[in-house]
Amino acid sequence: MLSYSSYMLIAAAALLVTCNALPKYPGIPGLPSIPGLPGRDNLKGQTRLSGLRGASGSLVRPPVKQLTCPQGLPNSLNTELHKVLVNLKHRLSRLKGVLVLNGNIREVGEKILATNGKKVDFASALASCEEARGTLATPMNEEENKAILGIVKKYNRYAYLGIKEGEDSGQFKYLNGMHVNYTKWHQNEPNGKRTEKCVEMYTDGSWNDKRCNLPRLTICEF
Template identity: 90%
Template sequence: MLSYSSYMLTAVAALLVTCDALPKYPGIPGLPGRDYLKGQTRLSGLRGASGSLVGPPVKQPTCLQGLPNSLNTELHKVLVNLKHRLSRLKGVLVLKGKIREVGEKILASNGKKVDFASALASCEDSRGTLTTPMNEEENKAILGIVKKYNQYAYLGIKEGEDSGQFKYLNGMPVNYTKWHQNEPNGKRTEKCVEMYTDGSWNDKKCNLPRLTICEF
């Protein structure tokens, strides 16, 4: 399914590129070229010092001709969203590992075990970030990959300046937890968080090799 989606999104992205690549009208930045302009619809706001309209009458680019303005706006939003999703999928495919989709997130792992800093850098290099479960559904999805490799995995959570206060990587406090019994108990000596193979969490030192799982 993911491969099919990639092909579809690539085609849509190509459409975006085609529209964006239309020749521009000389002297008026952002307007289509003369060969792509038809009709007598003028654009307001493009006036010279004398108050007269600059350039000949213009209309929509051929790639969107014939569509109502409201539909053009919606189509643009859809294409931008798909282009963003394609970028995320490219990052996923770079990892060439286990892939899962949960909600709006795509999870992927390259199967490598590294320390926290290296795991985070690997995800960011692929245009993602270290996976962070925000609810039970996402925790179970991450657990699915953990079980596939049968390895503990780092999560995108670290202990803050206050002992026992764990936060997401953006500095916001954690609002969903799945701590193992009697955890966390590192008392500022274990600032990272790992997921066990049963889906529960444990605070752990950040220099130990753990499975890398990224989200996009």
């Protein structure tokens, strides 16, 4: 876990980047510039500015709240922040290596697959994945199907996939409602005829439609 001071360093760096990215309004400290509008110095000599002059004819400027930003981090803090980020990256890399070695996670393309090794029903499996800000593993191509199969084989357990039968019998969809564009059905499957609305992966990588209340291995994707 990072210390409180480490989090503060990271927050300070983020604030510094944001402040340095703000262009200033000419002549009005702290106000971002707006292309096409004159600066304060350019307002002199202009006699007609609708909505900016009071009853006496004098120029009225709206109050501007000063935006204050740090002028930069001391070199010592920049060095410390760099060390914190390097250390964090190193620790994450080691943790990832341990998990990969134990077969708990696998990488495929832009996805990371992970399992907690538990067998639960479909709803519970999905809830576990969503609680971890992921979803049930959903193979979109042969490569992803093989990656999920690797975890299935390690645990020697069937696993639920992020696919369910839609309103039309025999029409299966991803959990986001899109139609499935890659399938790996076992021979003569699916054959549940609306009684088996979930999809499980066998230990050979093929799919079978199945009832959703049976315990199956939880595999999530992120």
